[in-house]
Structure formats: C-alpha cells, structure tokens
Amino acid sequence: MTGVKLSFPHPPARPDQVPDFSDIVIPAAGELPVPPLDLTAEQSRAMAVGLIRVLDDDGNAVGPWADYLGDLSADDLRRGLRDMLRMRAIDRRMMNAQRQGKTSFYLLCSGEEAIGCGFQRQLEKGDMNFPTYRQQTLLIGADYPLEMLIGQLYSNDLDPLKGRQLPIMHSARDYGYFSISGNLGTQYVQAVGWAMACALRGNGQIAAGWIGDGATASNDFHSALLSASTYQPPVVLNVVNNQWAISTYTGVARGKGETYAARALGYGVPALRVDGNDYLAVIAVSRWAIERARKGFGPALIEWFTYRVAAHSSSDDPSAYRAKDEGASWPLGDPVVRLKDHLVARGEWSEERHVQAEAEMLAEVTAVQKQVEAHGTFVDPQPISPAEIFRGVYAELPEHLRRQRQEMGH
Amino acid sequence: MARMSMIEALRSAMDVKLADDPAVIVFGEDVGYFGGVFRCTAGLQAKYGEERVFDTPINESAIVGIAIGMAAQGMRPCVEMQFADYVFPAYDQITQEAARLRHRSNEQFTCPMVVRMPTGGGIFGGQTHSQSPEALFTHVSGLKVVIPSTPYDAKGLLIAAIEDPDPVIFLEPKRIYNGPFYGDHSGKSVPWSQHAAGEVPEDHYVVPLGKADVRRAGSDLTILTYGTMVYVAEAAVKAAGVDAEIIDLRTLLPLDLETVRASVEKTGRCIVVHEATRTSGFGAELIAEVEEVCFWHLKAPILRVTGWDVPYPHAQEWDYFPGPERIERVIHKVMED
Ligand SMILES: Cc1ncc(C[n+]2csc(CCOP(=O)(O)OP(=O)(O)O)c2C)c(N)n1
Numbered sequence: 001m002t003g004v005k006l007s008f009p010h011p012p013a014r015p016d017q018v019p020d021f022s023d024i025v026i027p028a029a030g031e032l033p034v035p036p037l038d039l040t041a042e043q044s045r046a047m048a049v050g051l052i053r054v055l056d057d058d059g060n061a062v063g064p065w066a067d068y069l070g071d072l073s074a075d076d077l078r079r080g081l082r083d084m085l086r087m088r089a090i091d092r093r094m095m096n097a098q099r100q101g102k103t104s105f106y107l108l109c110s111g112e113e114a115i116g117c118g119f120q121r122q123l124e125k126g127d128m129n130f131p132t133y134r135q136q137t138l139l140i141g142a143d144y145p146l147e148m149l150i151g152q153l154y155s156n157d158l159d160p161l162k163g164r165q166l167p168i169m170h171s172a173r174d175y176g177y178f179s180i181s182g183n184l185g186t187q188y189v190q191a192v193g194w195a196m197a198c199a200l201r202g203n204g205q206i207a208a209g210w211i212g213d214g215a216t217a218s219n220d221f222h223s224a225l226l227s228a229s230t231y232q233p234p235v236v237l238n239v240v241n242n243q244w245a246i247s248t249y250t251g252v253a254r255g256k257g258e259t260y261a262a263r264a265l266g267y268g269v270p271a272l273r274v275d276g277n278d279y280l281a282v283i284a285v286s287r288w289a290i291e292r293a294r295k296g297f298g299p300a301l302i303e304w305f306t307y308r309v310a311a312h313s314s315s316d317d318p319s320a321y322r323a324k325d326e327g328a329s330w331p332l333g334d335p336v337v338r339l340k341d342h343l344v345a346r347g348e349w350s351e352e353r354h355v356q357a358e359a360e361m362l363a364e365v366t367a368v369q370k371q372v373e374a375h376g377t378f379v380d381p382q383p384i385s386p387a388e389i390f391r392g393v394y395a396e397l398p399e400h401l402r403r404q405r406q407e408m409g410h
Numbered sequence: 411m412a413r414m415s416m417i418e419a420l421r422s423a424m425d426v427k428l429a430d431d432p433a434v435i436v437f438g439e440d441v442g443y444f445g446g447v448f449r450c451t452a453g454l455q456a457k458y459g460e461e462r463v464f465d466t467p468i469n470e471s472a473i474v475g476i477a478i479g480m481a482a483q484g485m486r487p488c489v490e491m492q493f494a495d496y497v498f499p500a501y502d503q504i505t506q507e508a509a510r511l512r513h514r515s516n517e518q519f520t521c522p523m524v525v526r527m528p529t530g531g532g533i534f535g536g537q538t539h540s541q542s543p544e545a546l547f548t549h550v551s552g553l554k555v556v557i558p559s560t561p562y563d564a565k566g567l568l569i570a571a572i573e574d575p576d577p578v579i580f581l582e583p584k585r586i587y588n589g590p591f592y593g594d595h596s597g598k599s600v601p602w603s604q605h606a607a608g609e610v611p612e613d614h615y616v617v618p619l620g621k622a623d624v625r626r627a628g629s630d631l632t633i634l635t636y637g638t639m640v641y642v643a644e645a646a647v648k649a650a651g652v653d654a655e656i657i658d659l660r661t662l663l664p665l666d667l668e669t670v671r672a673s674v675e676k677t678g679r680c681i682v683v684h685e686a687t688r689t690s691g692f693g694a695e696l697i698a699e700v701e702e703v704c705f706w707h708l709k710a711p712i713l714r715v716t717g718w719d720v721p722y723p724h725a726q727e728w729d730y731f732p733g734p735e736r737i738e739r740v741i742h743k744v745m746e747d
Binding site: 006008014104105155159162163164165166167169181182183184185214215217218219220245246247248249252253255315316320321378381384386388389390393400401404405408 | 444496535539719721723730
C-alpha cells in the first residue's frame with residue numbers, strides 16, 4: 001500500500017451537526033465593476049471568482065451595478081416582489097395539493113425565486129429559455145396563465161400537455177419556455193443550437209440555457225460550453241448553484257474547481273458569479289448578459305449563487321442528509337425579505353403592505369386552484385381519452401399505431 | 411432466512427459481496443451517504459467506508475467509464491444508474507467499450523462489472539422515470555442482461571452478476587421493489603414482508619445467470635415474461651381460468667432456451683408479455699427463437715402483449731401499462747385456435 005489516497009468531498013455539516021457556511025466568502029456589496037459588453041474570458045476572472053452583489057446588508061442598492069440599473073422604478077421592483085410572492089404562494093398551495101394526492105409530484109423553488117423572476121423580466125418576446133424543473137419562476141415572470149400552470153400539475157383538461165408529462169415539466173413556447181426533459185443536462189447544448197439558429201436566421205432573438213450545480217457534471221454542460229465558445233452564438237448560460245444535488249454536496253460536482261463560473265474561462269467564455277438571492281443583482285447582471293448576447297458579443301455564463309431551502313422534490317427528505325435549519329442559516333438571506341427590506345428602506349413599501357400582498361397572492365392562487373380543480377385532479381381525475389397517448393408521437397398516425405389504438409379499444 | 415423487500419435483498423447482495431471480496435466497489439449518484447434515492451445502498455457507506463461506497467458527480471458516462479477502468483484492473487464495480495432512463499449518456503461506454511473490451515483485446519483486458527438500474531413504470535414517473543430499455547442491451551454482444559422478479563432471485567442474481575467475469579446490465583423493476591404487483595393499480599399491494607416470496611437467506615448464495623424459472627407449471631399454454639409482468643401474467647391466468655405455464659426468464663441474455671423449448675413443446679401455445687414498447691422489443695426476439703425451435707409443435711400463432719409504441723405517458727400510465735385484462739384477452743385468442 002502507498003500513501004496515495006482518493007479524495008471524497010464532504011459537506012461542512014450533516015444532520016446531527018450545526019449548519020456551517022463559514023467556508024463561504026461573501027464580499028461586500030458593490031465591489032465589482034460593470035464590465036464592457038465585449039468582455040473577454042480573461043478579463044472576467046475577478047467576476048467569475050468573486051460575487052456580484054447590489055443590495056448591502058441594510059437593504060441599500062450600492063456600487064456600479066446599482067448605477068447601471070439607473071432609474072429603475074419602484075413599480076418594477078414591486079412587480080418583482082409580487083412575482084416572487086406569487087411563486088411562493090404557488091409552492092405552498094401545490095405542495096399541499098401533492099400531500100393530498102391531488103398531484104403525483106411537485107418540486108419547489110423556495111429560496112431561488114429571485115433568479116428566474118428577475119431574469120425573465122429582462123427578456124423579450126421570442127427569446128427562449130431552456131429551463132430545468134426548478135425554473136417555474138421563468139413562467140411567473142412571463143405572466144404565464146396560472147390556469148395552465150396548475151392544470152399541468154393536475155394533468156387535467158386545462159393541461160396543455162394532456163397529462164403526458166410529469167408535473168412541473170411544463171412546455172410553453174409562446175412564453176419562451178422550452179419543453180422540459182427529465183434527463184439532466186441534455187438541454188444546455190440545445191440552447192446553444194437554438195441560439196445558433198437565431199444568429200443564422202438573423203431574428204434578433206437570444207436563448208438562455210439553465211442547469212443546476214449538480215448537472216454541470218454532465219457531458220452536455222461541457223459540450224454546450226465548447227460549442228458556445230466555437231460559434232459565439234447569442235446565448236446566456238445559467239448555472240443555478242443551490243448547494244445540493246439531491247443528497248449530494250455541491251463539492252462533488254465541482255471537484256477542486258474554484259467556482260462553476262470559473263469553469264467557463266477555460267473554454268474562453270466570460271463568466272460572472274452573482275448573489276442569486278439579491279433581486280437587484282439578478283436583474284442588473286441579466287440585463288447586461290442579455291444585451292451582450294443580443295448585440296452579438298457572444299455567450300456568457302452566469303453562476304447564480306443560492307440555496308435550495310426546500311426538499312429536492314416532494315419525494316425527498318433532506319433531513320436525512322443535511323443539517324436542520326441549514327436553509328435558515330444561509331448567509332445570503334431570503335430573496336423576498338431582501339427585496340422587501342430594500343423597498344421599505346426606499347419608502348416604497350411597508351411591512352403592512354407586504355403582509356397584505358402575501359395574503360392577496362395566496363388568495364389569488366387559491367382561487368385559481370379551486371377553479372382548476374373543478375376540471376379534475378390526480379385523485380379525482382376527469383378522464384383524458386386514453387387514445388390521447390397515440391396523438392403527437394408522429395405528425396401523422398402511422399398504421400402500426402392505429403392498429404395498437406384499436407387493440408386498446410379506441 | 412429473513413423476510414426482505416427486493417430493495418433489502420439487493421442491498422443484502424451488495425453487503426455480502428462487499429464483505430467477502432475487497433475488489434467489490436459500489437458507487438453512483440447519491441448512493442453513498444444517503445444510500446440512494448430508492449435507499450438501496452442505505453447503510454453500506456457507514457459499514458464499509460467511502461473508499462468502497464461513494465457518491466459520484468451526475469455524469470453517467472463517467473460512472474461507467476470509471477467502472478470500466480477499475481474492472482479492467484480486476485476490481486468488481488457494481489454501479490447504480492439512478493433510473494434506467496438515465497443510462498443513455500452511458501450507452502456509448504457500455505455498448506462500445508465495456509461490452510467489447512474482452513473481445514477486442516483478445517482477453518488481455520476484461521470488464522467484470524455490474525450496472526444496476528431501476529426500470530419500468532407503475533409509479534407515475536412520466537416519460538423519463540418509467541422506461542424499460544432491456545432490448546437496447548440485449549442487442550449488444552458482450553453484455554449479459556438480468557431482470558429479477560422476487561427478492562430471493564434479486565439477491566442471488568445480483569451476487570452472481572457481481573461474480574460474473576463479464577459486464578452485466580442489471581434491471582430492477584421498481585414497481586415491485588417493495589412488494590409484488592397484481593396488475594390493478596388501485597388494488598392494495600402486499601408488502602414482500604407478508605409474502606412467501608419475500609424469504610431470503612441472509613448470507614451468500616447465487617441464482618445462476620442464464621437460467622429461467624418455471625413460475626407456474628401448466629399444460630394449456632406458455633407465457634414467457636419477466637420482471638413486474640410475471641405478477642400481471644399470474645393475475646391474468648387466474649382470471650382466464652386456464653392452466654398456463656408461466657416462465658420467468660430472469661436472464662434475457664443469455665436466454666435459457668432449453669426451459670422455453672421444453673415448455674412450448676409441451677403446451678403448443680405461447681404468448682410473450684413485456685412492459686417495454688412493442689416494435690423491435692425483446693418480445694420479437696423471443697417469438698423468433700420459439701418459432702425456430704418449436705414451429706412444428708405450435709397449435710396457434712405466438713402473440714405478444716406489450717406497452718404501446720408511445721412514450722410512457724404520466725397521467726395515462728394505466729392505459730399504457732399492460733394489465734391483466736389485456737393479457738387475458740390474448741390468452742383467450744390463443745386458446746381459440
Ligand atoms: C441524466 C440524469 N441523471 C440523473 C438524474 C436524476 N436526478 C434528478 S435531479 C438530480 C439532482 C440535480 O441536482 P442539480 O443539478 O444541482 O439541480 P437542483 O435539483 O439542485 O436544482 C438527479 C441526480 C436525471 N434526472 N438525469
């Protein structure tokens with residue numbers, strides 16, 4: 001035997017231990033500059049290993065990225081707050097619905113609301129996201145009708161996908177939301193292809209790829225970066241680093257790499273690492289990267305640094321693998337609270353209005369939920385014709401499928 | 411003997427092999443500290459340490475590629491794909507590397523490894539948590555393909571697979587992880603712990619690869635099936651009131667053609683049942699084999715009951731799933747001739 005040993009990364013705390021985020025370096029808000037749109041990978045290094053933050057600990061917007069946002073109106077910010085509250089209300093109601101058997105599966109994005117809500121509002125019609133299952137916020141930011149969103153979760157006749165897809169695997173072309181696959185990573189490179197087509201067709205549109213920290217380990221993450229680097233299409237490649245991939249600590253996917261953002265530098269793709277719980281930082285950096293892509297300066301990668309507060313999914317029990325209250329100890333706080341505090345500090349919002357807005361959102365979601373439930377739920381289904389499963393496999397029903405449908409009795 | 415679920419039996423197989431062979435290594439996504447999303451490897455890392463049981467990045471081709479590298483040195487990796495649906499990024503490593511290493515190196519290098527994966531539907535998993543990819547592996551020379559239907563077989567077959575000198579694809583029908591399934595999705599399922607077939611020896615034993623099991627002896631017709639569908643076929647036979655012989659193939663590659671031939675020669679009728687989609691499915695292979703060796707004994711055409719040729723639908727899962735009624739109908743049809 002030699003002294004050669006393998007390394008197995010470990011999270012700083014397990015269930016019987018106290019949450020520990022002391023390893024995480026959090027620079028002060030406002031330190032990093034706003035780079036020019038033609039930023040190169042080499043020039044982006046400080047931003048790829050640092051952390052772009054706009055809101056300071058007292059809720060003030062500070063630094064160059066705050067200036068970049070300029071005269072951002074309080075209305076826009078209140079809109080963002082409402083989006084996040086609406087998402088949170090949906091998460092709450094739908095998780096309940098899952099526990100009651102009304103839907104077979106649900107997946108929350110609590111703690112990550114700022115990212116998708118903020119990003120989506122900076123896109124334009126025709127742009128396309130290639131999301132994962134945890135970016136429902138992109139639909140909220142696009143004002144996707146709640147009836148369809150909840151209908152999909154219930155697999156009833158309001159479900160645009162006719163019960164074919166697992167709940168939360170939405171598809172909404174008109175709202176810039178590509179059809180979700182359950183296979184991780186596969187769509188990151190498809191986003192690059194879509195963006196290449198945007199460039200080839202000269203339609204002025206862009207694409208945005210989305211991936212979790214865990215799934216950056218997949219082959220397709222690397223394929224996407226290489227292809228994006230080679231062809232320089234208008235694509236924004238997002239990595240949502242929420243610290244966990246089911247039970248697996250983020251360090252397993254990262255290995256000894258510095259940050260996920262820094263990974264892009266080796267491919268010659270500029271990268272920025274951003275406080276994903278800071279709504280202002282989210283919109284500032286989203287705007288910058290989207291503008292850069294649209295103006296033809298090529299791809300950029302953004303690592304959104306955040307924390308998955310909820311369980312991985314309704315089938316998961318995180319108390320088996322991570323410290324209790326870890327979410328509450330997350331040093332970058334709660335995106336909703338942080339934006340609220342900022343608006344309050346600006347004199348544009350109050351605790352009372354916040355409580356009222358929360359109640360309004362919950363009431364709105366509950367009302368839509370009731371209405372959607374009248375069309376059937378998973379425990380109380382209103383039958384979709386079984387023949388539906390033969391539709392849409394091909395453009396035209398081939399003979400062998402027609403025979404099988406007949407054999408089924410339809 | 412102990413009562414075990416299929417999950418526990420599989421865990422017990424890995425436990426036995428980790429204990430008796432230092433070359434055995436278990437890894438995959440979430441399999442280490444947490445013990446896997448189905449908890450199949452729960453407790454193994456605590457018992458054997460993380461050099462023997464560990465978590466991997468979400469990169470299936472890396473999981474299999476690493477296993478090949480280890481196996482080529484004589485270690486015995488037993489790796490997990492979180493779902494069979496996620497084996498495809500590793501398909502190249504499995505089919506063009508692992509399966510061929512022995513042959514192309516003229517036996518300088520070999521690949522004794524097992525790739526475990528939960529397979530099939532029946533849990534409302536939608537398109538990407540329900541697939542049955544067995545035919546994509548039985549088409550590849552150099553692999554062995556195993557699919558158990560009881561906890562006893564699961565453990566014995568997994569030990570045999572880990573001890574096998576060649577790469578083995580080990581499909582675990584997740585619908586029967588915790589108990590058998592009688593084909594009625596709203597019916598109560600009986601946990602394995604209350605089921606005679608849940609009896610499993612705690613120590614080492616093998617169920618040899620390449621040997622089918624005659625689950626039910628009968629003289630009217632032969633049903634060839636495997637995995638979850640063994641139970642659905644049993645329910646159908648009971649409902650149809652025929653004296654069918656049900657054969658649980660257990661290993662699809664290599665196929666136990668002797669047991670199949672003896673049965674079909676006796677009954678003269680045969681149907682094939684699987685959950686995977688029909689076209690180019692394993693059923694087609696079975697029918698071809700039976701036809702070649704038993705043609706002159708057949709009293710009726712061989713028919714098959716399979717999933718439809720559509721992606722596995724989430725909400726309409728029970729329209730896709732071949733239930734007892736579908737099998738019963740085909741039994742009657744075959745018996746008419
Ligand atoms: C190719 C593939 N392998 C495995 C899985 C199973 N799986 C589903 S989610 C998940 C963890 C993903 O973690 P991450 O990418 O960090 O995203 P998060 O869930 O944290 O948002 C795994 C392993 C899958 N869906 N696809």
